[in-house]
Amino acid sequence: EVQLVESGGGLVQPGGSLRLSCAASGFTFSSYWMTWVRQAPGKGLEWVANINLDGSEKNYVDSVKGRFTISRDNAKNSLYLQMNSLRDEDTAVYYCARGGRMETWGRGTMVTVSS
Amino acid sequence: DIQMTQSPSAMSASVGDRVTITCRASQGISNYLAWFQQKPGKVPKRLIYAASSLQSGVPSRFSGSGSGTEFTLTISSLQPEDFATYYCLQHNSYPFTFGPGTKVDIK
Numbered sequence: 001e002v003q004l005v006e007s008g009g010g011l012v013q014p015g016g017s018l019r020l021s022c023a024a025s026g027f028t029f030s031s032y033w034m035t036w037v038r039q040a041p042g043k044g045l046e047w048v049a050n051i052n053l054d055g056s057e058k059n060y061v062d063s064v065k066g067r068f069t070i071s072r073d074n075a076k077n078s079l080y081l082q083m084n085s086l087r088d089e090d091t092a093v094y095y096c097a098r099g100g101r102m103e104t105w106g107r108g109t110m111v112t113v114s115s
Numbered sequence: 116d117i118q119m120t121q122s123p124s125a126m127s128a129s130v131g132d133r134v135t136i137t138c139r140a141s142q143g144i145s146n147y148l149a150w151f152q153q154k155p156g157k158v159p160k161r162l163i164y165a166a167s168s169l170q171s172g173v174p175s176r177f178s179g180s181g182s183g184t185e186f187t188l189t190i191s192s193l194q195p196e197d198f199a200t201y202y203c204l205q206h207n208s209y210p211f212t213f214g215p216g217t218k219v220d221i222k
């Protein structure tokens with residue numbers, strides 16, 4: 001069974017940093033692009049970033065470019081999102097999803113940016 | 116960036132109704148479109164990919180059509196478990212963008 005389990009969310013002050021992780025199991029992780037999507041409270045879905053099979057290609061939404069970094073460790077079947085210079089508007093549930101077209105999603109981890 | 120719009124933004128429908136949701140892209144995206152369903156407090160679930168291909172395990176009452184800039188998601192006979200918010204997604208060019216969502220609730 002395909003499983004994606006996010007972790008690392010929490011409360012952080014504006015300007016702070018967090019590193020999200022997504023542990024994958026039940027499939028050959030190194031054979032799939034991976035994606036981060038977020039959803040602010042009561043709002044719609046926003047695509048954040050994706051990464052190719054070996055991590056050599058990364059794409060980001062403009063609002064996080066230069067602040068967020070997506071990465072992966074295929075040996076550990078894990079996806080990461082390093083988030084720096086966090087802003088109030090980054091408050092959201094962050095989901096990791098398998099594939100560039102997001103066919104399977106994890107349950108998400110909540111990130112709250114507030115002073 | 117490609118902007119995605121959906122209509123209606125919300126609708127009330129009854130069990131058994133035929134429901135159609137429209138998604139429009141600000142420029143042509145071929146068939147690089149997917150539809151997702153999200154129930155309150157739950158994780159989004161992909162229903163349709165490549166504009167018209169049904170995700171494995173999704174009931175056949177769901178169907179998708181369209182190409183270019185206009186797309187539709189149709190539920191042929193609405194069931195109680197289908198009350199949810201539906202989002203389209205374009206993955207033709209970066210940044211990928213979701214539509215604002217269509218909330219389908221009970222009349």
